[in-house]
Amino acid sequence: ADFNAVMDRTEKxxxxxxxxxxxxxxxxRLWTDATVNASATRSxxxxxxxxxxxxxxxxxxxxxxxxxxxxxxLGHHLGGxxxxxxxxxxxxxxxxxxxxxxxLKCLRSFFAEDDNxxxxxxxxxxxxxxxxxxxxxxxxxxxxxxxxxSIAGQSVANLFQALRNDKVAPNYSTPDTKVVxxxxxxxxxxxxxxxxxxxxxxxAVDVNAKLSNTDYREGSCYAPRDTSGTRPLCWFAVx
Numbered sequence: 419a420d421f422n423a424v425m426d427r428t429e430k431x432x433x434x435x436x437x438x439x440x441x442x443x444x445x446x447r448l449w450t451d452a453t454v455n456a457s458a459t460r461s462x463x464x465x466x467x468x469x470x471x472x473x474x475x476x477x478x479x480x481x482x483x484x485x486x487x488x489x490x491x492l493g494h495h496l497g498g499x500x501x502x503x504x505x506x507x508x509x510x511x512x513x514x515x516x517x518x519x520x521x522l523k524c525l526r527s528f529f530a531e532d533d534n535x536x537x538x539x540x541x542x543x544x545x546x547x548x549x550x551x552x553x554x555x556x557x558x559x560x561x562x563x564x565x566x567x568s569i570a571g572q573s574v575a576n577l578f579q580a581l582r583n584d585k586v587a588p589n590y591s592t593p594d595t596k597v598v599x600x601x602x603x604x605x606x607x608x609x610x611x612x613x614x615x616x617x618x619x620x621x622a623v624d625v626n627a628k629l630s631n632t633d634y635r636e637g638s639c640y641a642p643r644d645t646s647g648t649r650p651l652c653w654f655a656v657x
Contacts, residue, residue: 421474424484441465456487458494467491483573489524490516498629502603512603514653521618525567526625534562546590554622564619571615578608588612594652602653610652621647
């Protein structure tokens with residue numbers, strides 16, 4: 419039921435948005451498939467999301483985490499620059515960019531109609547995440563959605579830790595200190611991905627500010643203008 423509720427809301431919010439972009443959303447609800455993964459593809463003007471029951475049923479995945487995974491896959495279609503290098507996947511936002519879109523834009527729309535106050539009251543929120551959400555947003559609802567997005571980020575990072583057999587648990591207080599010289603289009607390391615989720619939900623740019631397929635600065639936070647919410651340097655090389 420939770421899986422289908424997430425998919426229903428995804429279609430409700432994003433099918434019209436994708437249609438305005440010239441595409442048709444096809445969301446494949448592969449509940450019986452045990453694959454612990456998700457993917458995005460395109461076929462002509464059909465924009466496809468493949469969502470697998472194996473990922474939804476994993477012990478690390480909660481409903482917030484499932485929503486983030488859907489948002490990540492939507493990010494390949496809607497996340498703007500940087501794109502994956504090469505002509506074959508030139509339509510697709512890269513992995514780090516899709517993570518950033520998930521908490522910068524998608525989850526803010528996804529969680530907007532929930533009783534986030536009640537959900538947050540019943541959940542232990544990471545103290546660093548709570549402090550950032552309180553600092554970055556003045557509106558209480560924005561703060562609550564930010565905090566709930568932190569739950570989603572931790573869920574999915576814990577999933578990656580389990581799948582990769584990482585020895586060190588991802589934590590909002592232990593950011594990845596690596597600085598790349600070339601943007602990494604592939605999946606970043608687990609801690610780097612958690613850092614990206616944090617950057618997305620910490621960026622106070624208007625949720626309706628559209629992202630650009632050519633200029634990564636549009637609709638997002640970027641250095642040197644912003645000190646919080648910028649794409650982490652563990653995968654993103656500033657141009």
